[in-house]
Amino acid sequence: MTLAAKPYGPAAGGLTAPEEGTASALLGRLQAAHPELFRFARFLLLGGLAAGVNWLSRFGWSLIAPFELAVILAHATGMAVAFVTFRAFVFPGSPLPAAVQMTNFVLVNLVGMGVAFVTAVGLARVVFPAVGFTFHAEAIAHGIAVLSPVLTSWIGHRRLSFAGGR
Structure with a gap:
């Protein structure tokens, strides 16, 4: 309403x-x-929160895991925040059972994680070294990568994860 x-x-x-x-x-x-414009704005705002959790948690994960694994663990941490906030504030009222929403959410995010992983590792291990960029290379590569799957995530969550939500 x-x-x-x-x-x-x-x-x-x-x-x-x-x-x-x-x-x-x-x-x-x-x-x-323009209800869809406001929904997309909420998606961007809360997705930004989840992306921030993803990006920041990678520093903690990097204390106990190599960069590549830390990127994956950070993505999972951000996904947990995104699922809870998207379900409550972006796509409430989906008639799909919570287990189906969660399964679809994970599937959509696996696509996003693949895009983010290839982007982060490609930048940090190939592109940045090739151009001599060393200033916080892993942090910047991961930051760029976290933002890369925005549109695929919006479409996937709207049409699959929380289909039928208002």
Whole structure:
């Protein structure tokens, strides 16, 4: 239910409608007119949070694992954050059982992990050494790689992981 569609007044718990011309009223009208744009914005925001967890956790994983394995473990850590937040705030109300959502989510993310892995390792082990780039090469390679599967993830989660969600 969008802000503009919520019931207002004493019968609705004392809420009052946003005054015409306020930022809140404008935001409500924009969300009502473009719900998919707002959903995509939430996806980007929460995906950015999960990507940050992914990227930052790689430093911890690198303390106990080689870079290549740390990239995979960090991706799994970010995936856990993404699943919980996407399910609650981006694609709520999917009629699919949680186990099916999780299975599809993992499958979509395996594609994304493949893209991110090839990007991270390719940059860190081939491209950056070939051009003499050494300044935090692994961190920068992994940062670029974490952002690489955005569109494939959006399409996969929207159509498979949480199909039918609002």
